[in-house]
Amino acid sequence: MKKVVSILSILLIISNFVMAVEPPKNAEIKIKTSAICSMCKKRIERDLGVSKGIVNSNLDLNDKVVTITYNTKKTNPEKIKQVISKIGYDADEVVADQKSHDALPDCCQKTAASHKD
Numbered sequence: 001m002k003k004v005v006s007i008l009s010i011l012l013i014i015s016n017f018v019m020a021v022e023p024p025k026n027a028e029i030k031i032k033t034s035a036i037c038s039m040c041k042k043r044i045e046r047d048l049g050v051s052k053g054i055v056n057s058n059l060d061l062n063d064k065v066v067t068i069t070y071n072t073k074k075t076n077p078e079k080i081k082q083v084i085s086k087i088g089y090d091a092d093e094v095v096a097d098q099k100s101h102d103a104l105p106d107c108c109q110k111t112a113a114s115h116k117d
């Protein structure tokens with residue numbers, strides 16, 4: 001009987017420990033944007049930086065992909081794509097918000113000739 005009790009108490013301790021370990025809060029996602037130049041990069045990273053749940057973002061102008069670390073409890077990929085669309089850029093299958101896009105400087109619009117500076 002003593003043995004059973006000690007086994008049970010060990011199981012209880014283990015289960016408490018497992019439940020205390022929270023699932024990871026941060027996740028990473030890569031989103032293809034329609035960014036053109038370094039101004040776009042600054043604009044997207046700045047606006048993402050003040051968005052709810054975004055931990056970090058880095059846009060690579062070579063492939064126009066923005067890598068975002070986000071808190072899974074505060075936001076999700078769909079919301080993040082909407083944020084990017086509202087800034088004025090395509091985000092994967094989500095097309096840029098037309099009003100926001102048209103308000104961008106000419107050199108940052110989708111019709112602009114390719115440039116990075």
Ligand SMILES: [Cu+2]
Nearest residue numbers: 037039040108
């Ligand atoms: Cu630009």
